[in-house]
Amino acid sequence: MTENPGNASEQVEQELDHIARVAAVMIDGDACRRIVTPRALEYMFKIDPQDRFLAGDNYDVNDAEYNTVKKTLIRLSRLAPFACDVNLWMPIPGHPDKIQVVIRNAHELSQFWVFGALYQDLFPPMKTVLETGQRVTVKQTPGMISVLAPVYDSLGSVAGLVEVVAHSSPSAHEEKM
């Protein structure tokens, strides 16, 4: 399952969209909300000129919820017959213009995550997913396709979203610089 079988980009996109649909049903949004600890959230936006790693050094998760959700994400990624990741992105309470990736996976694919970022500005396609519950396909990085899909809580609200992502063609599999 590490090789993209050479499907056309459209076929890859169809597979990813299929996984995204399943993800929207399978992932427990309430559990997702419990992953990042209150302490980590408290420190996430603290700034100390004497300690530039303050937020990162205090980043912590509840591992039971984390592992349960991560295992579901891994299972979902295995629906694809090629290398695929399903990443979890969550809004941050009190910071509607921000978003954070909470779980990444083994191929380390994403069109959005910047190495080291604890949170990022909310990307417009993600905002659309959070506000409308619609799936959105993104092809902003050459050679990659992501399908974003909502994650729902037990009340039917959109709690977060998943990024189902893969390379769009086998040639993109050469190791990147």
Place this chain on the structure above:
Amino acid sequence: MESPLKKAANSSRRAFLKTALGVLAAEQALPAVGEAGGSPASPRNRETRLFALPQFLRPDPFGGIVPADRSAAPAAVAFEKNNSLSLECARGSYASFHLIVQTAVPGEYKLDLHLGDRAGKIEIDVFCEWFHPLRSGEYYPDALVPASLPYRSQTPDPDNKTPGQTAQAFWIDIWVPPDAIPGEYSGRATLESGGQSRRLEVRLRVHPAVVPAEDVVAMDHNSYDDSWIAAQFPARRRATAGNFFESDELFRLIHSYHRIFYEHHGVFHQLGYGHAGRVTPKFAPALEGERSRKRIADWNLYDRHYGPLLDGSAFAQTRRGARPIPFTYLPINPEWPASWLWWGEPGYEAEFVNVVGEMEQHFREKSWTGTNFEMFFNHKKRYMGFSWDGDEVRFPRDLSYFKEYGRLLKKVLPAGTPVRFVFRADVSWDMEQQFRELNGIVTMWTCAGGILSWYKGAPKMLRERGDTVWYYGGPPEVTQPSSAITELALRAWVWDAMGFVHWLAVSPGKDPWFNFTGGGTTLVYSGERFGLVDPIPSVRLKIQRNAVQELTLLDSYKSRHGLEKLKSEATQRFNSSTPDAWWNPRPALADKPPYEWTNSEMEAAGEPTRKLFASLDAAAWSRVRQYVMQLARKTL
């Protein structure tokens, strides 16, 4: 017993006297330094001259000394006198110095250097020093471009393009092998330029003492993945047919990096996986199947990568001789070889045990038994790959994962296996607790130096129970005194630690040649812009190498003089301190849970040693070296 107060008073007095004598010596001796006299610290009016500086005084491109080393210039008064340079070293080591060409007018010059050795054992390596421009406007030499003699070029150097350059510096390495004949050797450096000629006599005294082959401390140079090699050798990548990342050329370059560090008495590490578990193919055997059927399918890339490193053949042509790399990372991480999908279930253990068991068998069959294979977890929660910190644990509940991996590894390894698997942990906040709780599980510790400094005796305790203990930090930038890099090796030895890790040592920045950022993440450079197909060393790497070889020689005298005595003498000479002063008191905050510590509290806890090293001078190691040579002279 002498009171601590009195000791401190004596120490201060000695420091004062040393400073006063140094200034006095400088005032009296300045005319003797350099061929025609004058201070090496301040360039004289332009004239043609050939002169030498000790390794700890780095030259600038204008005939002077770089600002960071300038205050130590008085310590060089005896180095070169009457056009004659005197060197000494033990066998199995290098004698090094800077040789500087200055021309009266811009133009061509020819430099040559010979040393008489009828036995033909002694070898001379010459490197052209590259002057890196900094944003401050200062120039520091660091990258060393191999040169051959006689060397012809011109000032200003057309490649380095330093405005107003009047002087070109060369790093000279004289390699004295263990089987060289002890005694006096003499030779001469000559310069021809603009119809004038200059010469400098070179005298080398080789002591009978031999530097032991095993370094007393392991100076480790860390790196991540291998994409940086492609970035630093773009021409090699373009010239390689097919996938560069699986090519013989890439493996040649990787081996070349190992060689350059090995030749400089160091170790090289490449971590082959990311924070979420992505393994770069050449760092691991290819797998197939899953759960109870998961197994290794193909060793090809792994063996091409590691085979010559693990059997030592990659080092066959080196001066230190072929030997296996002493340490290497395994690709094991929470997602390899077992998928995190099965964590906590029998499937995880099945995948882990199957694959790691095959690895042990493969290594055993290949007789790769001279290397420590490290199971090491580098991931941090903040990079969102896993639910626990593998690197620098701060939250104690994460230790349960270490215990489980320790159990799995023990389950894999057959009793009495000659293959050396070690469980390595890089520790900071929580190290004191981990030393206790992971006793018998983790067997290799890489400790944050600042926090380790609170736990005097911890390295010795770990060594005594059979563990390996290193500490980590980063390369000092070029703007620090030249001796800063020697402090790292000396500190390891004083602390009873067994090594030091430069957390990143191969990243010189996008344009180290004309837009240099200080070198705080590199000790080597790509040689590609000079038409070379290998990495090239740096001044700092050379100074570190020489310190390691001299420290190794010093340590070899412990049976005669006692280790504590040697440490006292070395620290006194290095910075007028005592070995005890290299430790900080265990602070009160160490009794609080590590996740409650603040940065400012930790900073405060390190204040005593920070003050101790704040005024380090460039000649610090030179004084230790003089002591080592003093002992070597007495060794028959």
